[in-house]
Amino acid sequence: AETHHHEFKVQEIAARRLCRNHRIVAVNGQFPGPTLEVRNGDSVVVKVTNAAPYNVTIHWHGLRQMRNPWADGPEYVTQCPIQPGGSYTYRFTITDQEGTLWWHAHSRWLRATVYGALVIRPKLGSSYPFPKPKIEFPVILGEWWDRKVISVQRQALFSGAAPNISDAITINGQPGDLLRCSSQGTTKLTVNKGDTVLLRVINAALNQQLFFSVANHKLTVVATDAIYTKQFTTNVIMLGPGQTTDVLLTADQQSGRYYMAARAYESAKNAPFDNTTATAVLEYKSATSQPILPQLPAYNDTNTVTAFSNQIKSPGKVIVPTKIDDNLFITVGLGFFNCTPGPRCQGPNNTRFGASMNNISFVLPRRASLLQAYTQKIPNIYTTDFPPVPPVKFDYTGNVPRGLWQPVKGTKLYKLKFGSSVQIVLQDTSIFSTEDHPVHLHGYHFYVVGQGFGNFNPSRDTANFNLVDPPQRNTIDVPVGGWAAIRFIADNPGVWFMHCHIDAHLAWGFGMAFIVENGVGEAETLLPPPSDLPQC
Ligand code: C2O
Numbered sequence: 184a185e186t187h188h189h190e191f192k193v194q195e196i197a198a199r200r201l202c203r204n205h206r207i208v209a210v211n212g213q214f215p216g217p218t219l220e221v222r223n224g225d226s227v228v229v230k231v232t233n234a235a236p237y238n239v240t241i242h243w244h245g246l247r248q249m250r251n252p253w254a255d256g257p258e259y260v261t262q263c264p265i266q267p268g269g270s271y272t273y274r275f276t277i278t279d280q281e282g283t284l285w286w287h288a289h290s291r292w293l294r295a296t297v298y299g300a301l302v303i304r305p306k307l308g309s310s311y312p313f314p315k316p317k318i319e320f321p322v323i324l325g326e327w328w329d330r331k332v333i334s335v336q337r338q339a340l341f342s343g344a345a346p347n348i349s350d351a352i353t354i355n356g357q358p359g360d361l362l363r364c365s366s367q368g369t370t371k372l373t374v375n376k377g378d379t380v381l382l383r384v385i386n387a388a389l390n391q392q393l394f395f396s397v398a399n400h401k402l403t404v405v406a407t408d409a410i411y412t413k414q415f416t417t418n419v420i421m422l423g424p425g426q427t428t429d430v431l432l433t434a435d436q437q438s439g440r441y442y443m444a445a446r447a448y449e450s451a452k453n454a455p456f457d458n459t460t461a462t463a464v465l466e467y468k469s470a471t472s473q474p475i476l477p478q479l480p481a482y483n484d485t486n487t488v489t490a491f492s493n494q495i496k497s498p499g500k501v502i503v504p505t506k507i508d509d510n511l512f513i514t515v516g517l518g519f520f521n522c523t524p525g526p527r528c529q530g531p532n533n534t535r536f537g538a539s540m541n542n543i544s545f546v547l548p549r550r551a552s553l554l555q556a557y558t559q560k561i562p563n564i565y566t567t568d569f570p571p572v573p574p575v576k577f578d579y580t581g582n583v584p585r586g587l588w589q590p591v592k593g594t595k596l597y598k599l600k601f602g603s604s605v606q607i608v609l610q611d612t613s614i615f616s617t618e619d620h621p622v623h624l625h626g627y628h629f630y631v632v633g634q635g636f637g638n639f640n641p642s643r644d645t646a647n648f649n650l651v652d653p654p655q656r657n658t659i660d661v662p663v664g665g666w667a668a669i670r671f672i673a674d675n676p677g678v679w680f681m682h683c684h685i686d687a688h689l690a691w692g693f694g695m696a697f698i699v700e701n702g703v704g705e706a707e708t709l710l711p712p713p714s715d716l717p718q719c
Contacts, residue, residue: 184222184224184225184226184276184306184307185221185222185225185226186225186226186227186228187219187221187225187226187227187228188228188229188230189217189219189227189228189229189230190211190229190230190232191210191211191216191217191229191230191231191232191241192210192211192212192232192234193208193209193210193231193232193233193234193235193239193265193288193297194208194209194212194234194235195207195208195209195235195236196208196209196212196214198214198296199364200327200351200357200358200364200365200368201327201329201350201351201358201362201363201364201365202363202364203329205329205331206331207296207332208235208237208239208288208293208296208297209296209297210297210299213299214296214356215298215299215300215323215325215355215356215387216286216297216298216299217299218299218300218301218302218321219286219299219300219301219302220302220304221277221301221302221303221304222277222303222304222305222306222307223277223278223279223280223281223303223304223305223306223309224276224277224278224306224307225276225277226274226275226276226277227273227274227275227276227277228272228273228274229241229272229273230270230271230272231265231270231271231272231273232269232270233265233266233267233268233269233270234267234268235267236267237267237290237291237293237333238258238264238265238266238267238290238291239264239265239288239290239293239297240256240257240258240262240264240265240271240288240289240290241256241273241286241287241288241289241297242255242256242257242286242287242288242289242625243255243256243273243275243284243286243301244284244285244286244287244301244425244623244657245280245284245285245408245409245427245628245657245658246275246277246280246284246301247278247279247280247626247627247628247675248275248625248626248675248677249276249278249675250675250676250677250706250707250708250709250710251274251275251276251677251710252554252625252626252677252678252679252709253554253710253712253713253716254273254274254275254713255625255626255677255679255680256273256289257289257625257680258289258290258547258552259547259548259549259552259553259719260547260552260553260554260625260678260680260696261552261553261554261625261677261678261680262552262554262555262716262717263551263552263555263716263717263718263719264290264717264719265717266717269717270715271713271715271716271717272713272715274713277303280303280409280410281303281304281305281406281409281410281411282303282383282406282407282408282409282410282411282427282429283300283301283302283303283321283383283384283385283406283409283427283429284301284303284408284409284427285298285299285300285301285323285385285387285427286298286299286301287299287387291333291336291690292332292333292335292336292389292686292690293332293333294387294389294686295325295326295328295332295389295686296325296332298323298325298387299323300321300323300383300385302319302321302383303409311405312405312411312498313405313414313431314379316379316380316381316431317378317379317380318372318374318378318379318380318381319380319381319383320372320380320381320382320383321355321383321385322354322355322382322383322384322385322395322443322463323354323355323356323385323387324352324353324354324384324385324386324387324388324393324395324422324445324461325352325353325354325356325387325388325389326349326351326352326353326388326389326390326391326457327349327350327351327352327353327358328347328349328350329350330347332389335347336686336690339536339687339690340690341526341527342526342527342528342529342535343520343522343527343528343529343530343534343535343536344529344530344535344536345454345455345536345687346390346687348390348455348456348457349388349389349390349391349457350457350459351365351457351459351461352388352391352393352445352446352447352457352459352460352461353461354370354443354445354461354462354463355370355463356368356370357369357370357461357463358459358461359442359444359460359461359462359463359464360442360462360464360474361459361460361461361462362459362461369462369463369464370463370464371463371464371466372443372463372464372465372466373466373467373468374434374465374466374467374468375434375467375468376434376435376436376437376438376467377433377434377435378433378434379431379432379433379434380431380432380433380434381405381429381430381431382397382402382429382430382431382432382443383427383429384420384422384427384428384429384430385422385426385427386422386423386424386425386426386427387424388424389424389685389686389687390424390685390686390687391424391447391448391449391456391457392421392422392423392424392447392448392449392450392619392621392660393421393422393445393446393447393448394419394420394421394445394446394447394448394479394480394487395419395420395421395422395428395443395444395445396418396419396420396443396444396477396478396479397432397441397442397443397444397465397477398441398442398443398444398465398474398475398476398477399436399439399441399475399477400432400433400434400435400436400441400465401416401417401418401432401433402416402417402418402419402420402430402431402432403415403416403417403430403431403432404416404417404420404428404429404430404494404495405429405430405431406427406428406429407426407427407428407429407495407654407656408426408427408628408655408656408657408658409427409657410497410628410654410655410656411498412495412496412497412498412654413495413496413497413498413499413652414498415494417491417494418477418478419477419479419480419487419491420491421448421487421488421491421492421660423619423620423621423658423660423684424621424658424684424685424686425621425623425657425658425684426621426656426658426660432465434465434467436467437467438467438469438470439467439470439472439474439475440464440465440466440467440470440471440472440473440474440475441464441465441466441474441475441477442462442463442464442465442474442475442476442477443462443463443464443465443477444460444461444462444463444476444477444479445460445461445462446458446459446460446461446479446482447482448480448482448483448484448488448619449482449483450483450485450488450617450618450619450663451616451617451618451663452616452617453616454616454618456482458482460476460479462474462476485619485662485663488619488660488662489662492634492660492662493634495631495654496649496652496653496654497652497653497654497655498652499652500651500652501630501651501652501653501655503630503632503650503651503653503670504604504605504606504630504670504671504672505650506604507604507605507606507670508600508603508604508605509571509597509599509603509604509605509606509673510571510605510606511571511572511597511605511606511607511608512571512572512573512607512608512610512639513540513541513573513607513608513609513610513695514539514540514541514542514573514579514610514611514612515539515540515609515610515611515612515620515622515661515683515693516538516539516611516612516613516614516615516617516618516620516693517536517537517538517614517615517616517618517688517691517693518536518537518538518539518542518544518588518589518590518614518615519531519532519534519535519536519537519589519614519615520534520535520536520537520544520589520590521533521534521589522534522535531615536615536691537589537590537691537692538590538683538688538689538691538692538693539590539591539692539693540569540681540693540694540695541569541570541571541572541573541574541695542570542573542574542575542588542590542591543569543570543590543591543592543593543595543692543695544590544591544592544593544691544692544693545593545594545595545682545692545693545694545695545696546592546593546594546692547594548564548565548594549719550564550719551564551719552678552719553565553594553596553678553696554677554678555712555716557678557698558709558712564594565594565595565596565696566593566594566595566596567595567596567597567598567698568595569595569596569597569695570595571597575588578638579610579611579612579613579638580611580612580613580617580636580637580638580664580665581613582613583612583613583614588612588614590692592692595695596678596695596696596697596698597695597696597697597698598697598698598700599673599697599698599699599700600673600700601673601674601676601699601700601701601702601703601707602672602673602674602702602707603672603673604670604671604672604673605670605671605672605673606632606668606669606670607629607668607669607670608639608666608667608668609622609659609661609666609667609668609669610638610639610661610665610666611661611662611663611664611665611666613664617663617664618663619660619661619662619663620660620661620683620685620688620693621658621659621660621661621683621684621685622658622659622660622661622667622681622682622683622684623657623658623680623681623682623683623684624657624658624669624671624679624680624681625657625679625680625681626675626677626679626699627657627671627675627679628655628656628657628671629655629656629657629659629669629670629671630653630654630655630669630670630671631653631654631655631656631659631667631668631669632648632649632650632653632668632669632670633645633647633648633649633666633667633668634659634661634662634665634666634667634668635662635665635666636662636663636664636665637664637665637666638666639666639668644666644668645668648668658684673697673699674707675699676699676700676701676702676707676708676709677698677699677709678696678697678698678699679696679697679699680694680696681694681695681696681697682694682695
């Protein structure tokens with residue numbers, strides 16, 4: 184195995200998009216940032232220097248970071264932020280993961296422009312479970328705002344109202360031919376007839392679920408979230424923010440130019456959303472024709488999303504935990520805080536938006552990270568009374584009277600014994616409106632054993648769980664007005680964040696964290712903190 188050394192300089196750079204000049208925060212002057220290419224089993228050392236005027240951290244999304252939450256990155260969870268002028272070196276090893284992950288800032292909303300692909304190839308001497316593709320190409324989907332992202336975030340948090348929607352969806356940082364002043368920068372991929380192409384599709388958008396499709400070409404799904412899947416062929420894929428999907432495509436047309444396109448999937452009724460279409464061009468060598476657009480599903484086509492996600496399975500039989508030690512039922516969704524009318528109270532009916540898990544609206548600490556507080560026993564940073572079941576019982580997907588359930592702010596964690604077998608049912612609620620939520624667990628993969636619409640019904644739904652070949656993921660899109668059930672073994676000690684990967688929801692408090700205690704022996708014990716760990 185190899186060790187890869189990188190330096191990331193985070194700084195503001197000039198970028199022109201949608202006919203306007205901007206200054207954005209980016210890494211090494213590139214947007215999207217550098218692609219890291221490694222093999223399973225390799226080690227990575229990235230020295231991050233912060234030359235930007237904001238605090239920053241970098242998260243290696245989906246990496247297990249075994250015994251090593253110190254390199255995970257979410258600010259105030261596993262580390263204090265790297266302050267302007269400061270630096271921190273992330274050191275980690277890739278263990279049993281192959282496919283596509285990504286890295287992004289995990290500090291306020293900076294990840295809008297601070298992100299890049301993390302490509303993990305098979306171990307030296309082993310190969311893909313499919314014929315080696317001729318071309319590999321990362322396709323990173325994102326969102327672009329005409330305003331500074333930090334001010335978009337501030338506006339949402341300050342006013343208590345929903346954030347402004349983005350002004351364009353992007354592919355590898357570019358809106359593409361259909362948006363004003365954008366065709367010069369459109370991303371292009373040139374192929375020869377007969378080439379096989381591995382597209383590593385990443386949804387790096389802040390707030391938007393996205394459909395992705397390529398005109399006249401079928402996509403064969405081979406992996407999600409850096410875990411191989413049973414292969415299946417589809418015209419369109421859908422990714423929630425945080426998710427990755429690897430697809431194979433064969434350049435089997437005579438010649439021509441074809442758009443790869445991304446557009447919103449928006450499950451919340453009456454919610455405003457960015458309905459622009461981002462395009463990149465798949466171009467057969469020397470073709471000059473006008474590119475053809477693929478047919479993308481309607482923005483609210485939940486049936487297509489359900490049919491797609493039901494096809495994602497493990498390649499064969501897997502060993503799913505069956506005896507459950509910690510059984511959690513967590514309601515997720517938006518709620519309201521009452522407020523006195525004024526500029527800070529712009530939510531519906533004299534409220535400001537909040538979000539919660541089991542009615543706890545998560546508050547990040549400031550004096551120390553949760554991981555430092557845990558390992559150094561710093562008092563009064565967090566409590567360990569996160570409720571394993573919701574404190575109030577009602578019909579989660581029916582009509583919930585407004586004001587019946589208002590979240591309570593807190594920094595509540597849930598403690599797991601090392602080796603515990605955990606089941607979590609995530610239930611969408613309809614307090615504001617039903618909506619689909621991409622819930623991400625740091626430091627783990629989990630089996631997605633079930634998904635459905637309506638209220639989770641333990642006796643009926645548990646009996647139908649897939650305990651044979653469920654997929655493994657790090658981010659599960661909880662269906663709109665429905666539920667998803669996940670299982671995993673708590674085999675990675677540390678403090679691990681779980682949150683909605685829609686940044687607006689995270690900023691409103693849609694998160695919680697697990698403490699996974701040490702087991703016995705060195706292999707089950709947290710590594711010591713690095714000496715350059717930033718202090719708060
Ligand atoms: Cu990709 Cu906590 O995030």
